[in-house]
Amino acid sequence: MKLVTFIHQDRERIGAVDDHGRIIDLNRAYAAYLKEVEGNSDSEAWAPVVLGGDMVEFLRHGQKSLDAARRALAHVATKANGRSGIALERRQVRLLAPVPRPGALISAGKNFSDHVAEMSSRKGPGYPVAFLKLPGTVIGPEDDVPYPPEVKNLDYEVELAVIIGKPCADVLAEEALSYIAGYAAFNDLSARDVIRGENKTGIHLMGKSFPGFAPMGPHLVTADEIPDPQNLKLCLKVNGETRQDSNLSYMIFKIREMIAYWSQMGLNPGDVLTTGTPRGVAAGRKPDQTPWWLKPGDLVEAEVEKIGCLRNRIVPE
């Protein structure tokens, strides 16, 4: 399933993309299923109890909400035509990030050997490196990124977002993939000049977390559709020109190892881990990085094979 969060008639809703590319409103579709198949006379009140009102709640309900969503989709696949509000055309809705408000957003650093080399930074240590991006910086596939006037060197980083589906603490790497709800494309936007300033005295926080610095989407592909998340191509284009082109197989700490390590702090449904980025970022260009930095007007496309392509435009703030 491809799950989405969207705005329709000014309300935030959860949905799934059907075979025709339409957006199925899951709460309305499941209410129709409950009424028409199970004869539930109070179906509109029941549907959100089972599915949850937003994506984090949906994920928290685990297998129960996934099963309900599948039943709802199968039901409306034959009967949705002509019913208002259940199957929506793509242009009728505004897509948000599939998880618009993750509990925690943990982004790996120094996790592709080619990227570590291009940044001329010290080799990564023998344990996973990551930092927190502010969850409030997440934006969706239809949002623009405001270019902050404080920033001189704005960089892109295509990554895979791994969305946690079950509470996990101290899990083993061998079992870690079973805690994943699904995947989305992700762009870890970074203000390199701000980060350099912060690193002088401490840790970087602001340089990764200006408003809109975490585009995610366009949808969440459920884990059952991606048997091997470790072997997917990653690609990033700026104004149609390829800047990053790699594969998740080059990750230093694999997805399962990242989940095992970060589960030591306790992870919850709706928390998001991102994989780190491969080579090709602006900061790694030699000898002169100037032409490579993002600027207002640029269209950035971050694509992960089998997951989807995320397009965001950089606009003046």
Add this chain to the structure above:
Amino acid sequence: MRLFLGSVESFLPHQTRIYTDVDGKLIDLNPAYATYLTRVQGKHSSACELAACYFPPTITAFLERGEQAQEALNEAVALVRAGGGDDLCGPAGEKLAYDPKEVRLVPPLQNPEKSFVIGFSDKARIEAMPKAEIPTGFYKLPQTFVTTGAPVVWPKFSEAVDADACLALVIGKAGRRISPEKAWEHVAGVTLLIDVTARDINKREGLTTNNLLGKNFPSSTSLGPGVLLTHARKDIEALDIELSLDGAVKQKFSLSDGVFTVEQIIARYSVLGIKPGDFLAIGASMTLRGDRLENPVPLKIGSTLRCSSPAIGELAHRVVSAGGTRR
């Protein structure tokens, strides 16, 4: 005035209410204000709706309501003071005044977007670190928050856990790129924060200028017990904050000892935008004074950790083992 967030036994645990303390009792402000509206203003039909609007289930939402909610608070408290404690009840006869031990407190701020601790900036450290020209902050995940009474759980992955006392400036008015001159207008009050750190992990993460596992495990952030509402700069700067371990004072500071001013800190971090319910916590690490003080304070399993400031209250915790075997 101080605001607390909590629930009582007759409510479900997630059904929180805002309380304030009057004469040793915690007053449930939602029915207290409804009582004010019915008794004093004669508004019978809309009293409960208005009370729910000004005293919603979170302090953050109360702060978002701005000055009108502040006035409603003053009116509710004036009524309680005049009406005298136990006899007073809500419009439907519900209980208003609780014994503090009847209310299960939760962290006063539940899910801030910006929950920053400003660190690495004390005079002592600056001598060793001459490059510290800007305050450096880090983010504490809301899922790590606990409040007074909850145990601080020693994480399995660490051999060295310590604590720092902080004073958190609670934001009451949204803004972005706030000038130093206007900084104080955005402060609604203060609360206490204990920043618990797995120092061995933190040192290791510092090598890559990161700050994650060592600062963000369950119970690594104690917040509360309540929010002292005031934006009077002089009052806030005069607050003395103390951290003690097993009764011995280990840290003592006030904001007037700070290397960076509140104005500088708000000006810098408001570049990202701040809004009601966010906080910027300024640590003891920034303001250390005295010769018997430790920075940070190493913890031991079984110890009692307290952070207090008379006007705000006290955070008290037992340090307990996570159980199980170390990985």
